[in-house]
Structure formats: structure tokens, C-alpha cells
Amino acid sequence: MKVVALDYGAARTGVAVSDATGTIARPLGIVERAASPEGLERIRDLVRGEAAELVVVGLPLTLRGERGSQADETTAFAESLRGVLGVPVETYDERFTTSLAAAASGSAPEDARAAAHLLESYLAWTSTKSG
Numbered sequence: 001m002k003v004v005a006l007d008y009g010a011a012r013t014g015v016a017v018s019d020a021t022g023t024i025a026r027p028l029g030i031v032e033r034a035a036s037p038e039g040l041e042r043i044r045d046l047v048r049g050e051a052a053e054l055v056v057v058g059l060p061l062t063l064r065g066e067r068g069s070q071a072d073e074t075t076a077f078a079e080s081l082r083g084v085l086g087v088p089v090e091t092y093d094e095r096f097t098t099s100l101a102a103a104a105s106g107s108a109p110e111d112a113r114a115a116a117h118l119l120e121s122y123l124a125w126t127s128t129k130s131g
Contacts, residue, residue, distance in 0.1 A: 004052040005119035006043070006081075007094065007111055008034060008074045014111030015043075016119045017050050022126075025119035027112035035077050040084050047085055054087055058094030058118045065093075092122045 001022045007014035013034035016027050028046070033039045047055060057078045060070045074091065081089045094114075108116070 001053045002051055003054045003056055003119060003123070004028075004047050004050055005056045005058070005115045005122060006031075006034070007058045007115040007118055008077050009111065010035065010073070012109075012111050013039070013043075014109065014113070014115035015046060016112060016115035017052065018119055018123060022123055025116045025123060027108035027116040030109050030111045035080060040080060043081065044084050047087060052087060055081060055085060055089045056119065056122050057081065057089060057091050058115070059091040061093055061095055063095065065095075092118065092125075094118050094121075 001018075002020050003018040003022055005016045005018075005025070007016075011033065013031045014027070015029050015031060016025050018025050028050075031039050031042050031046070034043060043055075057074060059074055060068070062068055078089050078091050
């Protein structure tokens with residue numbers, strides 16, 4: 001299953017995509033102001049262009065696993081996506097993905113690398129869950 005992951009931020013949202021088998025994640029880029037009508041349209045176009053079957057949005061929980069204002073904003077963003085995408089949208093705990101992306105090197109923007117780390121974590125979790 002091909003999956004798109006989003007590391008949501010009000011200004012910039014990192015985007016990553018898996019391969020068709022759902023095992024390898026790669027950074028795709030960023031979407032500016034993703035929660036705006038134009039941003040939602042851009043994400044819809046990316047999801048369609050990649051023929052993704054699922055979108056995963058990183059949920060920024062606190063280190064204690066609790067929800068804060070950023071998690072609430074992200075949940076609202078995921079709800080907006082559900083209204084414009086024709087594929088399921090899930091949220092997934094993204095703790096530590098931004099720090100991992102900052103530590104990793106690469107030519108992709110840091111937000112896109114964070115989305116790729118999120119997607120790698122999600123894919124690993126789903127493989128253990130289903131296997």
C-alpha cells in the first residue's frame with residue numbers, strides 16, 4: 001500500500017511518500033500553509049499524483065504522551081484533509097521525528113525529512129502489527 005506522510009506545521013508541512021509496497025519512505029517536499037484552501041488543494045494533488053491509498057499525519061504529543069494545543073491544531077488539520085481527500089487519513093505519534101530529521105543529513109528540506117522519519121516509524125509499526 002502506498003502511503004503519504006505529513007509532518008504538519010502551520011507555516012510548512014513536510015511530505016514523504018512510501019514505495020508501492022509500503023516499505024521504503026522518501027522525502028517528497030514541503031507544502032506551504034497546508035491548512036489553507038490552496039494548501040489542502042496542493043496536498044490533494046500530491047496524494048492523487050502519487051496514487052496514495054492512505055495519508056498519515058504526525059500527531060505531536062508531549063513527551064509524556066499527552067495532547068497539547070499543537071496536537072489539537074493537527075487533529076483539526078487531519079479532519080480538513082478527510083473532507084478533501086478520497087483516501088483514509090490517520091494520525092500517528094510523531095514524537096522525536098523532528099529531532100531525528102535535524103540530526104540526519106540530506107538534500108531534502110528538514111520538514112520533508114521529518115515526514116520521512118514519521119513514515120518509516122509508521123510503516124515499521126504497521127508491519128509488526130500485521131505480522
